[in-house]
Amino acid sequence: MKLWLVLCLVLIWVELQNGDCQQLKRRKDVGENRIRPGGKRLKRPLKPKEAGGRGQSLLTQVLDKGRFLRLGQSTSLTPGKNMELRCKGNSIGWSYPTYLDTFNDSRLSIKQSDKYSQLILTSPSAADTGPYSCWVIVCDGTECEKDHDRSYASYIYFTDKDNLFVPSAIHFEIEYLRPDRPAVVPCRVTDPQAKVSLHREVPPEELIANETLLTYEPTKGFVLQSPSPEYQGVFYCKAVTKGAPQISTKYQLLYVEVPVGPPFASLEAFPDSVTGGDNINVTCTVLGEPEVDISFTWVYPGQDFRPVHIKTSWRLVNRGMGYITRVSQSVLTVEDMETIDFGDYMCKTKNQHGETILTINVT
DSSP states (O other), X not given: OHHHHHHHHHHHHHXXXXXXXXXXXXXXXXXXXXXXXXXXXXXXXXXXXXXOOXXXXXXXXXOGGGOEEEOOSEEEEOTTSOEEEXXXXXXXXXXXXXXXXXXXXXXXXXXXXXXXXXXXXXXOOGGGOEEEEEEEEEEETTEEEEEEEEEEEEEEEEOBTTBOBOOOSOSEEEEEEOTTSOEEEOOOBSOTTOEEEEEETTTTEEEOOOSSSEEEETTTEEEESSOOGGGOEEEEEEEESSSOOEEOOEEEEEEOOOOOSSOEEEEEEESSSOOTTOOEXXXXXXXXXXXXXXXXXXXXXXXXXXXXXXXXXXXXXXXSTTBEEEEEEEEEEEOSOOGGGOEEEEEEXXXXXXXXXXXXXXX
């Protein structure tokens, strides 16, 4: 009886061992299916890429320990910590706040490698807040151009609680209002969450943004959609976050109503009649937009043979009702007139919109 019991126990133990071996074999078989012939593992299916704009796929910020962050339309960074941006491609162009070029800032450097371009800005501050962008440069022979389909941008805020407004080198700025285009009071902030308001100095009042005539954009400032003379005066912006309010640079808004186009010029001689030995002034005058520069070129009878004096100047003139015009003048003076000095005097005036040529005869 005992022998039979021992045999039964042995058979049960053998069956249990066979079951464990079968499970082990099945697990091994599953594992072997993951390996390609030659010892290479099968790759798992790739997850679909997250949806995002083009600006999130090429322009990146290099973080600590070799990590990368794709930049969106706007990014907030801490001032004082070096910033490194990268843009993929073997020929890349960059754009950044213009004042970095204006002051030839040595903190900015750009390096191009075989696979990417690198922009490094050391010790950034609130003043470096602005748009940063990169693009692929495509060339056909010796002609190269920007590939607009592969252009990427991010507006970067260097948030500084002590400088809520982007600092300006000018403490009192002049902004011109024109009836045919929006005007901007450029009080940009370093913190996009700051609450900003626009104030007139005299009489003291706050202008309320209404999303139609007056809007605020952190990357631009206050935008006046339809400027009119009533917006003239001295203004400033006020920004508030968690601390005390801060005040921006002051802005003088001047209303301008002059034709936009080639110079509006006039030419006159004084005196209008001269004889040998007299002196004469020929004056070329241009009325134009306040910030548009005018260049003058003279052609006159005794050119290259007779000495003349040329004086060029400009000034802003209030024409009443707040209309501001820039008056630019060039005065050509000939002393002790001789026979060679009589004839046609030509004044060529040029601005960014075109050229105007006037001629007057001196007899």
